[in-house]
Amino acid sequence: MIKPLGQRVLLEKVEVEKTTVSGIVLPDSVKEEKNIGKVVALGTGKKLDDGSRVEFDVKPGDRVVFSPYSTTETKVDGNEYLIIEEKEILAIID
Amino acid sequence: MIKPLGQRVLLEKVEVEKTTVSGIVLPDSVKEEKNIGKVVALGTGKKLDDGSRVEFDVKPGDRVVFSPYSTTETKVDGNEYLIIEEKEILAIID
Amino acid sequence: MIKPLGQRVLLEKVEVEKTTVSGIVLPDSVKEEKNIGKVVALGTGKKLDDGSRVEFDVKPGDRVVFSPYSTTETKVDGNEYLIIEEKEILAIID
Amino acid sequence: MIKPLGQRVLLEKVEVEKTTVSGIVLPDSVKEEKNIGKVVALGTGKKLDDGSRVEFDVKPGDRVVFSPYSTTETKVDGNEYLIIEEKEILAIID
Amino acid sequence: MIKPLGQRVLLEKVEVEKTTVSGIVLPDSVKEEKNIGKVVALGTGKKLDDGSRVEFDVKPGDRVVFSPYSTTETKVDGNEYLIIEEKEILAIID
Amino acid sequence: MIKPLGQRVLLEKVEVEKTTVSGIVLPDSVKEEKNIGKVVALGTGKKLDDGSRVEFDVKPGDRVVFSPYSTTETKVDGNEYLIIEEKEILAIID
Amino acid sequence: MIKPLGQRVLLEKVEVEKTTVSGIVLPDSVKEEKNIGKVVALGTGKKLDDGSRVEFDVKPGDRVVFSPYSTTETKVDGNEYLIIEEKEILAIID
Numbered sequence: 221m222i223k224p225l226g227q228r229v230l231l232e233k234v235e236v237e238k239t240t241v242s243g244i245v246l247p248d249s250v251k252e253e254k255n256i257g258k259v260v261a262l263g264t265g266k267k268l269d270d271g272s273r274v275e276f277d278v279k280p281g282d283r284v285v286f287s288p289y290s291t292t293e294t295k296v297d298g299n300e301y302l303i304i305e306e307k308e309i310l311a312i313i314d
Numbered sequence: 315m316i317k318p319l320g321q322r323v324l325l326e327k328v329e330v331e332k333t334t335v336s337g338i339v340l341p342d343s344v345k346e347e348k349n350i351g352k353v354v355a356l357g358t359g360k361k362l363d364d365g366s367r368v369e370f371d372v373k374p375g376d377r378v379v380f381s382p383y384s385t386t387e388t389k390v391d392g393n394e395y396l397i398i399e400e401k402e403i404l405a406i407i408d
Numbered sequence: 409m410i411k412p413l414g415q416r417v418l419l420e421k422v423e424v425e426k427t428t429v430s431g432i433v434l435p436d437s438v439k440e441e442k443n444i445g446k447v448v449a450l451g452t453g454k455k456l457d458d459g460s461r462v463e464f465d466v467k468p469g470d471r472v473v474f475s476p477y478s479t480t481e482t483k484v485d486g487n488e489y490l491i492i493e494e495k496e497i498l499a500i501i502d
Numbered sequence: 503m504i505k506p507l508g509q510r511v512l513l514e515k516v517e518v519e520k521t522t523v524s525g526i527v528l529p530d531s532v533k534e535e536k537n538i539g540k541v542v543a544l545g546t547g548k549k550l551d552d553g554s555r556v557e558f559d560v561k562p563g564d565r566v567v568f569s570p571y572s573t574t575e576t577k578v579d580g581n582e583y584l585i586i587e588e589k590e591i592l593a594i595i596d
Numbered sequence: 597m598i599k600p601l602g603q604r605v606l607l608e609k610v611e612v613e614k615t616t617v618s619g620i621v622l623p624d625s626v627k628e629e630k631n632i633g634k635v636v637a638l639g640t641g642k643k644l645d646d647g648s649r650v651e652f653d654v655k656p657g658d659r660v661v662f663s664p665y666s667t668t669e670t671k672v673d674g675n676e677y678l679i680i681e682e683k684e685i686l687a688i689i690d
Numbered sequence: 691m692i693k694p695l696g697q698r699v700l701l702e703k704v705e706v707e708k709t710t711v712s713g714i715v716l717p718d719s720v721k722e723e724k725n726i727g728k729v730v731a732l733g734t735g736k737k738l739d740d741g742s743r744v745e746f747d748v749k750p751g752d753r754v755v756f757s758p759y760s761t762t763e764t765k766v767d768g769n770e771y772l773i774i775e776e777k778e779i780l781a782i783i784d
Numbered sequence: 785m786i787k788p789l790g791q792r793v794l795l796e797k798v799e800v801e802k803t804t805v806s807g808i809v810l811p812d813s814v815k816e817e818k819n820i821g822k823v824v825a826l827g828t829g830k831k832l833d834d835g836s837r838v839e840f841d842v843k844p845g846d847r848v849v850f851s852p853y854s855t856t857e858t859k860v861d862g863n864e865y866l867i868i869e870e871k872e873i874l875a876i877i878d
Contacts, residue, residue, distance in 0.1 A: 222661065224687040225653050255388065263687075264653060277319050277358060285316065285388045285397060294631065294661045296689055303661060303686045310397045311318040311357075313390055349482065371413050371452060379410065379482045379491060404491045405412045405451075407484055443576065465507050465546060473504065473576045473585060498585045499506040499545075501578055537764065559695050559734060567692065567764045567773060592773045593694040593733075595766055598849065600875040601841050639875075640841060670819065670849045672877055679849065679874045725858065747789050747828060755786065755858045755867060780867045781788040781827075783860055 222296055224263035224303055227274055231257035231291070231302040234283060255288050256313070257302060276306060283313040316390055318357035318397055321368055325351035325385070325396040328377060349382050350407070351396060370400060377407040410484055412451035412491055415462055419445035419479070419490040422471060443476050444501070445490060464494060471501040504578055506545035506585055509556055513539035513573070513584040516565060537570050538595070539584060558588060565595040598672055600639035600679055603650055607633035607667070607678040610659060631664050632689070633678060652682060659689040692766055694733035694773055697744055701727035701761070701772040704753060725758050726783070727772060746776060753783040786860055788827035788867055791838055795821035795855070795866040798847060819852050820877070821866055840870060847877040 224230050234256045259282045265273030278284060290308035294301055318324050328350045353376045359367030372378060384402035388395055412418050422444045447470045453461030466472060478496035482489055506512050516538045541564045547555030560566060572590035576583055600606050610632045635658045641649030654660060666684035670677055694700050704726045729752045735743030748754060760778035764771055788794050798820045823846045829837030842848060854872035858865055 314315045408409045596691045597878045784785045
């Protein structure tokens, strides 16, 4: 398992079906990864001067939108993950 | 639905009719998106040290002017949105 | 109407007659916009920690010199405006 | 007249006679503007938290050396001026 | 031995077997170094104003993921090492 | 005379004889200016909040090594000078 | 002698024998200077507000690893030196 450090979050990429307004699912090749991912694990939390840790606004399982170019890709045991600072997560998709 | 995080705002693009001074509506192709949008949803608000959240100067429904190159585009359920930091919103159009 | 946010100011461009020292007005094409504008409206003022707002050094009607590359152009109801941070306004022309 | 804002200064360019050591004045084309200017007017002074204004180290009439690339040129009523932050003025020439 | 200074960490590169999902080990040439390393030694710790030193979140032996382009390579006694600031270590692989 | 402002220093370039180890003085063309200069005058000193001025670590007459690309050249009354922030002076040559 | 200023350190370059694992010393041309140097002299130490000076973590004679591109080269009395900020020294080689 991967345990992020500080105020970082571990994400899995979410592939978004590219569908036209009328609902036709387009072929794989045009799958849009409109910088959307799913939260897998939370980090240790940023250390504050008094020794406490900052809480997170997101939780495992949340589908989120993140800033492009703000993730580090890594591959462990064959699985691909993204590691991102929480402040680069822009929104939660209910 | 998309819930922005922190002091961010969710916008929809507003297409501005390109009209000459004499009022003739020009064809689609020259529709100017002079960085104008409509507020759809407000974020959770920036967390202050005392745990309170910063209030917003804009509200849902406001037509606003924003800095170019300061938005992240995303597409959810077929709808296109812009996510922006409130400090990049320059003015409200009454 | 456009209401700037924070310590921003709404300007109109001022076209400066390009005249030689001897007073001959040169043709339109060489009209110099030596980054000079006229104040149209003041923003809401920057919020201070105690909730008060910062006052402005400029006022509507002032002719001002501003830093090049520091304005955002926008067009509303056919009129062109510039939106600028007050700190980028360099001087007032009496 | 031009009234600079904050800790800015209004300068006139000073053209320096390019002379060889033996005193021969070289033709116009090689007039060196080794970033030297003359102070024309002082700004309103930077506002401090207690409402007071920062004093200036230079005064009108001083010949000064300034950092290259740190001035904004403007032209008002046919006269060319430079507007500069005082901190970019490097030295006073007695 | 190499003793890092401040909040730095000494790492050894970890070569990751590039295997397809079905488990076939690919040839050397495609060994992926997906910015993964092993902690060899901790630094002296960042000095705080009261003279104490900041503790580390990682410990010797940990397998870690680090930001690309954030390490300095060095070679001592024939061994290759990476020196990195702890804040560039993104996660620990349990 | 030139009076630097703030924590700046006025330097003269020092031309360093390019000599081989065996002591042969090489021709003018390869005179190395390994960013070495001589202190000519000290500035007014940086103003502190309590109105006092910061002292200098260098004094007129010191031979010093300075960071490349950190000086502004100027020429007054036919003499060439360098103006530099004291923090860009790296060392004193005893 | 060269006396560095502030929290700077004077280094001499250390040439590292490029040897293969089996111990064969490679020719001069491939001498690796894997950014390793020897401490020659310590600076005056960074001035703190209370007038005291910051202590150094390194001492003359230490062999150290430093960040590439963080040194200024200079040559005095025929000897080549490197001047570096202590914070760019990454580790001490025991």
